[in-house]
Amino acid sequence: AQTVTQSQPEMSVQEAETVTLSCTYDTSESNYYLFWYKQPPSRQMILVIRQEAYKQQNATENRFSVNFQKAAKSFSLKISDSQLGDTAMYFCAFVSNNNDMRFGAGTRLTVKP
């Protein structure tokens, strides 16, 4: 069974600094997708970034980038130049072509002014 683990229940960072959120997963599949979703207090889940397992290059979206280590089954999210609007719950998620999407328990990120 696929599992997703986020070992940091809460994190905080000063505005304009960089923070890294950790995620590990367990799967026997060779091809799959990984995602980071952001959920602000409004509850709307917003896709931050996605990574396809067969691509070695780490995905990047503006201030957000990932460090995808397939052998270690690790998928961390780096947020650069943190902004107050980045304050939210962040969920790591995994999906393969014969399984439903699995989410981690989430990391609550607080950006401090």
Add this chain to the structure above:
Amino acid sequence: EAGVAQSPRYKIIEKRQSVAFWCNPISGHATLYWYQQILGQGPKLLIQFQNNGVVDDSQLPKDRFSAERLKGVDSTLKIQPAKLEDSAVYLCASSPSDWSEQYFGPGTRLTVT
């Protein structure tokens, strides 16, 4: 492009009462998902539709929960009768295919008293 719509946004009911939630996915998205998100946890899949057929309902408590997606577009999720432990946010999501990124609605917060 309009996003995933859900209603109501909030609902408070007493235990043993019935409740229904509605979801309208993004136009053209064949796959629709209902998730239950208990406070402090990641979303848990309840049911997945591909067009108007059920792909996965293995985690749906079928003795009290039911869902349908008539005509392969809108969907309703019903709980009858509700229990205290059903208090959660119910999220609807849609995607173009069954293993690409999902687009989430704003969710319905259910409180069972």
